[in-house]
Amino acid sequence: MAEQYLTEFPGCSGRIAAGTTAVDYAYVPFDARHGHRPAGSHVRQWIPAGTAAPAPGIPQPVPDAILALAGPAPRELPTEQVARLVRDVDRGRYAALRHLPPELAGAVVTPRRVVLFRGVCSADQLFFRVAGGWTRWSGDPRDLLDGPPEFDRETLWRACRGEDVFVFPGLSLLLPGRLAVADGRTARTETYDTITALPLPRRTPLRRYADLAYELLGEETRRYASAGRIGVLLSGGVDSATVLAALADQGADVTAYHMHSADPLADESPRAREVCRALSVPLVVVEPPGEDESYFPRAHDFPLPFNHVWFRRLDLTARRIAEDGVRTLLTGLDGDVVFGPLRYGLYDIAAADVPWRERWAMANGLLSSRWELSRIVRSIRPGYSLYEDPEASAETERASDFLVPVPGAGPERYELDSAAQEHTLNLTVWRPHGIHCAKPWGGRGLRRLAARLPHAYRVIPYAGRTIDKPVLRLAAARRNIPSRVWRHYGRDWLGSPDETWCLRHPEAVADVLGGPGTRLAALGVVDPHRLAAVLADPRALRRNAENLLCTAMVELFLRDLAVKSATVPRT
Numbered sequence: 001m002a003e004q005y006l007t008e009f010p011g012c013s014g015r016i017a018a019g020t021t022a023v024d025y026a027y028v029p030f031d032a033r034h035g036h037r038p039a040g041s042h043v044r045q046w047i048p049a050g051t052a053a054p055a056p057g058i059p060q061p062v063p064d065a066i067l068a069l070a071g072p073a074p075r076e077l078p079t080e081q082v083a084r085l086v087r088d089v090d091r092g093r094y095a096a097l098r099h100l101p102p103e104l105a106g107a108v109v110t111p112r113r114v115v116l117f118r119g120v121c122s123a124d125q126l127f128f129r130v131a132g133g134w135t136r137w138s139g140d141p142r143d144l145l146d147g148p149p150e151f152d153r154e155t156l157w158r159a160c161r162g163e164d165v166f167v168f169p170g171l172s173l174l175l176p177g178r179l180a181v182a183d184g185r186t187a188r189t190e191t192y193d194t195i196t197a198l199p200l201p202r203r204t205p206l207r208r209y210a211d212l213a214y215e216l217l218g219e220e221t222r223r224y225a226s227a228g229r230i231g232v233l234l235s236g237g238v239d240s241a242t243v244l245a246a247l248a249d250q251g252a253d254v255t256a257y258h259m260h261s262a263d264p265l266a267d268e269s270p271r272a273r274e275v276c277r278a279l280s281v282p283l284v285v286v287e288p289p290g291e292d293e294s295y296f297p298r299a300h301d302f303p304l305p306f307n308h309v310w311f312r313r314l315d316l317t318a319r320r321i322a323e324d325g326v327r328t329l330l331t332g333l334d335g336d337v338v339f340g341p342l343r344y345g346l347y348d349i350a351a352a353d354v355p356w357r358e359r360w361a362m363a364n365g366l367l368s369s370r371w372e373l374s375r376i377v378r379s380i381r382p383g384y385s386l387y388e389d390p391e392a393s394a395e396t397e398r399a400s401d402f403l404v405p406v407p408g409a410g411p412e413r414y415e416l417d418s419a420a421q422e423h424t425l426n427l428t429v430w431r432p433h434g435i436h437c438a439k440p441w442g443g444r445g446l447r448r449l450a451a452r453l454p455h456a457y458r459v460i461p462y463a464g465r466t467i468d469k470p471v472l473r474l475a476a477a478r479r480n481i482p483s484r485v486w487r488h489y490g491r492d493w494l495g496s497p498d499e500t501w502c503l504r505h506p507e508a509v510a511d512v513l514g515g516p517g518t519r520l521a522a523l524g525v526v527d528p529h530r531l532a533a534v535l536a537d538p539r540a541l542r543r544n545a546e547n548l549l550c551t552a553m554v555e556l557f558l559r560d561l562a563v564k565s566a567t568v569p570r571t
Contacts, residue, residue, distance in 0.1 A: 007054060007075065008328075008436040010426075011124060011139030012068035014043040014107060014114070018133045018184030021064045021111050027053040030431050037143070043068050043109055046139070048327075048434045062086045062110075069106040070124035070139055072436060089115050094179055094192045102193065102444045105174070107137060114182045118174040120193050121442050125423050127171050128180060128187070135182040140303045140427060141168050145565045154406050156525050159305045160551035161400050163412055164420050167305060195444065197451040203355050206457055210474035212449055213339070217246045217475075220440035224328055225252035231326040233317070233437075234258045234275065234283070236268025238469065238486045239332025241275045242476045243440055247330070248279040249479075257321055257329075259313045260285045265496040274482045284324070286317045288497070295501060295549055296512060301432075301564075302557040306424040307550040309498045314429050322433035329435050333422070334442035338450045339469045341459040345379025345386050352456035365461035399543040402513075402531040403551070404524055465489055499545040506535040512552040519558040526551065 010030045015037070016023065024042040031049040045068045047054055058067055059079040065086045081099070088096035090110040094117075100106075102119035105126050114135040116126050128137035129144045136144050149169055158165045166173065174180060177193040200208075224230055225247055232244045234256040247254045258272040269285060276283040289295070289312050297311060321329060349362045366376060371386050379386050430437045440446075453471065460470045467473065467489070476486035502509060512518075513526055514535070520526040534540045534548070541548075 007073045009069045010431040011046040011070040013138035016041045016135045066109040071104040098193045117179040120177040126174050130182045130187040133184040135184050142564050148565050159307050159554050162550045195447045198448040209471045214475040216445040220443035221246045225250040229253045230328045232256050233331045234272050236271035238476050239335030245479045256283045258285050263497040265493040271485050303427050304420040304424045305554040305557040309549045318429045318433045330438050333439045339471050343385035348455040352454040369461040400547045402534045404527045499542045502545040
């Protein structure tokens with residue numbers, strides 16, 4: 001039976017001197033964590049905001065050794081298991097960490113070393129710095145700063161363009177399945193866990209992949225289905241709808257939450273309502289901010305730039321979810337990453353381990369797709385992807401006419417394993433309200449299935465369309481999900497409300513980005529003259545709207561950091 005995840009640790013932090021055995025260990029509520037950082041060696045285990053120390057908590061049975069965690073933990077961690085884990089890790093047997101749930105990250109602290117780790121499915125990032133005899137780490141990178149950092153201009157420029165990049169210089173972070181062994185002077189990283197492809201017969205058909213995907217999704221959601229009242233963040237898409245269906249199949253006490261858009265061009269609520277009616281699940285529609293309200297938060301606490309346009313909507317949604325007493329929220333996140341197109345072309349069809357009949361149909365479909373024949377012919381080469389074609393990328397790139405150009409900058413770069421946007425949401429929206437946000441599509445079993453999935457099954461060209469995530473769509477089609485949802489092609493114009501708001505409130509954008517104290521202008525990222533020209537031209541304003549809002553959020557991050565990076569009094 002799957003473990004029941006009923007305990008959630010929102011993170012941990014620490015500062016350890018090499019060779020010390022005198023370590024101050026304590027639980028601290030998430031909302032009070034910044035006031036509990038003593039000058040000496042210490043470990044702080046964060047617990048949900050507004051709570052006292054959990055019972056039974058994390059056992060610490062090994063003298064002079066500490067285990068700290070970040071993420072959803074099983075209902076109970078047996079003392080014997082923790083003791084065996086800590087002793088194995090102290091002896092260098094790091095494979096023992098694989099016995100922990102892959103959603104967990106954390107630290108094992110012993111007099112000989114500090115071992116930081118991040119599970120292959122963990123959404124919790126650990127940042128660390130090793131220097132001067134000290135090993136320091138935290139789930140919040142600001143804890144590791146000794147003063148205002150000197151940012152790389154190109155990195156900030158990319159963040160303003162909506163690229164999900166890690167901006168802090170001099171800090172290290174852990175990739176999923178990796179660990180870092182530190183002794184206060186040096187640190188080395190290595191892999192302790194990997195995703196291995198699920199063994200399946202040759203030429204497994206698409207329909208079988210779809211059935212397996214739903215079975216594995218059921219296993220991932222089952223651990224939450226009996227954990228009391230839970231929520232699902234429901235869009236109008238197939239990813240979150242299928243998560244909701246899996247929970248409904250298991251009789252979970254689940255409520256769907258949908259972020260409504262008043263703009264009819266971006267309104268997905270009809271599909272969300274249809275899904276909930278079909279599944280007999282209650283739906284809560286969260287209304288957007290009022291037309292005259294700012295897109296920018298009145299109060300902010302950003303560990304990283306949240307360079308996205310949905311912060312206010314997500315914050316309002318989190319408040320409503322918390323008011324309803326829901327503490328676990330499931331989303332459709334990772335459906336795109338795990339089952340969406342990574343690369344695609346004629347080579348991927350020709351070399352695909354799929355039935356011959358399907359291969360022939362996909363090749364014919366590609367010839368009738370939106371891609372030009374010249375690009376299709378180029379894609380016969382191994383390593384070439386139609387999704388990475390420079391011409392195609394240029395066609396979809398969002399405008400940033402108000403930024404100072406960076407000569408020689410390469411194409412858009414997304415550091416998926418950094419996940420700065422997701423990490424910021426965890427620390428600034430979900431966890432301050434005591435909400436654990438889970439991504440069942442990113443579970444180990446589903447990632448193993450995706451590792452076996454041929455590239456040709458990640459997108460299928462048909463009748464002039466390119467149908468993305470066909471595995472998820474077929475899985476939804478075989479369940480009680482309305483065809484209007486899984487057949488939905490393309491995207492709604494989700495950027496329309498943001499463009500309209502910028503057109504109506506250019507002065508609000510100017511207040512954030514055009515003032516004399518604007519940090520991005522001082523750093524040479526925003527060009528004040530270009531900005532003024534864009535704000536004065538409605539066509540340019542609409543074209544640049546999304547990146548204007550992303551840039552404003554980066555500016556607010558820099559302002560907040562200027563305050564937060566001041567030296568914190570040691571207790």
